[in-house]
Amino acid sequence: xxxxxxxxxxxxxxxxxxxxxxxxxxxxxxxxxxxxxxxxxxxxxxxxxxxxxxxxxxxxxxxxxxxxxxxxxxxxxxxxxxxxxxxxxxxxxxxxxxxxxxxxxxxxxxxxxxxxxxxx
Amino acid sequence: xxxxxxxxxxxxxxxxxxxxxxxxxxxxxxxxxxxxxxxxxxxxxxxxxxxxxxxxxxxxxxxxxxxxxxxxxxxxxxxxxxxxxxxxxxxxxxxxxxxxxxxxxxx
Numbered sequence: 001x002x003x004x005x006x007x008x009x010x011x012x013x014x015x016x017x018x019x020x021x022x023x024x025x026x027x028x029x030x031x032x033x034x035x036x037x038x039x040x041x042x043x044x045x046x047x048x049x050x051x052x053x054x055x056x057x058x059x060x061x062x063x064x065x066x067x068x069x070x071x072x073x074x075x076x077x078x079x080x081x082x083x084x085x086x087x088x089x090x091x092x093x094x095x096x097x098x099x100x101x102x103x104x105x106x107x108x109x110x111x112x113x114x115x116x117x118x119x120x
Numbered sequence: 121x122x123x124x125x126x127x128x129x130x131x132x133x134x135x136x137x138x139x140x141x142x143x144x145x146x147x148x149x150x151x152x153x154x155x156x157x158x159x160x161x162x163x164x165x166x167x168x169x170x171x172x173x174x175x176x177x178x179x180x181x182x183x184x185x186x187x188x189x190x191x192x193x194x195x196x197x198x199x200x201x202x203x204x205x206x207x208x209x210x211x212x213x214x215x216x217x218x219x220x221x222x223x224x225x226x227x
């Protein structure tokens with residue numbers, strides 16, 4: 001059974017770049033059947049879609065992030081990553097990585113989430 | 121962006137009740153509407169995809185219906201483990217927006 005696990009710094013300074021990695025186990029990211037997503041949840045709030053990447057390399061991002069986000073795949077490590085530039089306190093959130101099924105366009109597997117705090 | 125509006129934002133119910141949550145899209149999303157359950161401190165869990173398809177291993181007391189812009193999630197015979205927050209999400213287009221959530225609490 002596929003599992004996803006986020007990793008990365010829990011504390012990032014304002015104006016710096018937030019970098020998170022999602023390690024996929026029990027399945028390969030090297031598949032056209034899936035897309036690889038990031039979603040975040042601000043403290044006590046709802047879910048915000050950040051973006052996703054297909055195996056083909058095509059990426060889609062939430063315009064609200066104003067081009068600060070970048071998702072990439074590392075097939076050699078079976079990982080995918082999120083970089084979010086120029087962070088502010090408003091980027092403090094729990095970040096989830098997730099797998100989506102291409103055929104029905106739905107996220108079916110989530111990582112447990114990792115908390116990132118932006119503070120000096 | 122397509123706006124997803126859930127109602128109610130919260131509700132109180134008792135075990136054994138039938139609960140209905142509504143999700144309305146600001147424009148047509150075909151059947152690309154999905155429902156997730158989230159418990160405190162946990163990742164969301166897929167319940168229903170493509171409006172009405174039950175995800176594997178999800179109890180049959182969960183059901184979904186709708187089309188176009190109006191969708192519902194129904195929980196029949198509410199169980200103690202169903203007290204959680206429920207989110208709808210559209211994947212018709214990007215950005216793939218979520219509803220604001222409906223918290224189901226114990227009466």
